[in-house]
Amino acid sequence: MSGTTPHQVPPTDKLALRAALIERIGGYMTAHSIAVAAELGLADLIGTGSRTSGELAAETRTHEPSLRRLLRLLVAGGIMTEPQPGRFALTEIGSQLRVDSPGSLRNFARMFCDPLFLTSWQGLRHTVSTGERAFDHAYGAGVYDYLAQHPETSALFNEAMSEESRYSAEQLAAGYDFPQAGTLVDLGGGDGTLLTAILRRRPGLRGIVFDSASGVAEASATVNKAGLADRCEVQAGDFFTSVPGHGDIYLIKSVFQDWGDEESLAILRTCRAHMPASATLLVVGTVLPETAGTSTPVMFLTDANMMVTTGGRERTESEFRAMLGEAGFTVQSVGDGDAGPLSVIQAVPALAS
Template sequence: MSTTTPQDVLATGKLDLRAALIERIGGYMTAHAVGVAAELGLADLIGTGSRTSQELAAETQAHEPSLRRLLRMLVSVGVTEEPEPGRFALTDIGSQLRSDSPDSLRKFARMFCHPIFFTSWQSLHHTVMTGERAFDHVYETGVYDWLAQHGETSTLFNEAMSEESRISAGQLAAGYDFPATGTVVDIGGGDGTLLTAILLPRPELRGIVFDSPSGVAEAPATLSKAGLTDRCEVQAGDFFQSVPGGGDLYIIKSVFQDWGDDEARAILRTVRAHMPESATLLIVGTVLPETADTSAPVAYFTDLNMMVTTGGQERTEGEFRSLLTESGFTVRSVGLGQAGPLSVIEAVPTPAA
């Protein structure tokens, strides 16, 4: 006969709730642990097999007892596993920290576990109370100005963005009905990862990667490696001032999250002023539900990170529709989840009255 009492059940439930909240409070500890693992290249050293903490410590010149404790903590959050005492392997989640993985997020982990982000988040209270960007409050300059002055970190940031966009780029390239000919202009296209995915299977299609000078710094190498130099241009500029004209399809992916509404409208109006009346605009990014839920926590992480670092935000479908209407566009369709975790909003210039 069971001796479990209602009080025992209640206590167990409360303990589970308590543990759940404590895990969330300790989220920054997990981030630091993953960041150190990425920085040390532990996933590359472990590979598809398993390694002892002594072996890993010798190769990274780390303090073995401390490294072993780090690896055990990563076991607890599903990044590594310990098949036998002191020997560690990667889980499917942890394998994404391998540099040679096609799904690698190692540079993404290194970038977003960088001290500039941790330090900014320590001033979240300042942002919540004032509406001012924590990054600016801490560093006395904007994040993109800071990156422009720190070349090594800027390169890491661009590479991290490329890693993050690789899967959604492939899914967008396969899932959207791109034209077989014409010119695609990728506004804020970074190193050309997205445009490469679009152009490779469409040999008659041409492209232009457009971004800031630091943003497109790696684009020539990406396009050259893909054999696309002859049909894809790289142009540097400021999308608040001008964008390339004459395109048939304009794409803005994961850009508006970096900016507040005034800046977002300014970007859209610049694009509207330079694109042909016959062209189409695709906005690719997160579309939040009208009321928050637990289905996609990463979207809300990103939203708050934008608030802290750039002053930007994620938006609902209704908010996107308002921005587009106010900037001279008519929404033609909204494909929720059409690019993996990202959605695709298709809009066209609204005819002049």
């Protein structure tokens, strides 16, 4: 017997445990260092090769000794390597900060250190104490009203969202077996990135991008650029009021996370009221595991991020099932990360009893 009790850990393990917690406590420092690297475009300057801190400082007009310390922190965080003293290269993780990387996260990195998010997270305590959105408490307005009045932040937000959409559109178009014919309606389809990615793979399918007037502002351009104007319409509308009535498949991706349960139910009820009885509804989004774990931390980050910013939330399979059932749908299947990290929930209008 070494003489340790279950509550004592050997000194070396204790050091590692201590470091593991300190690393997490300092998570916002890592986030800031990645955001500054993204802002300066360091990943694009380094590319597939390696650059010295002096070269990078000259090109970014920054203070070399400080930049070198930032680069070392990025090495420690697994974003870069330092193959020789003072020379830096990207890891595979860090390469995703390059603008030309498929699924680039450069603007995502910048966005999460924008005051919009930082202020919201500083109000986490307020949200936890009261259930109110920290963002609204700090700014006296909702996120979307704020974005409408801050065009620069809005542009950054839209760029970051488009990065995510382009990536997940390809994952979904390739990962889900869409039918060869019929009409696919993309509700809250934004700029049409997702629908055009699917229609390109299904020449016999027609499509409708449906979103608010500002949401579809860029959709016609996307459709025309993809050469799909002959089989893809763009429609402006409000999914709380009405949705197109003649679709075969209704797709709604990354929408319910923005809304609380009452509003989500209202959207689903509009779909149920307007879609044909023979149509299929595909809800695409994050499906949280029933109990939290360490294997999918990003899902819990986005859920808490919604809590402090928009007041929306991620949901578990049983929560989705309950909501869809209440709105008059029967769930046929729930995928497991079949669209990249996102899942596809397939439902049909329930038969009237």
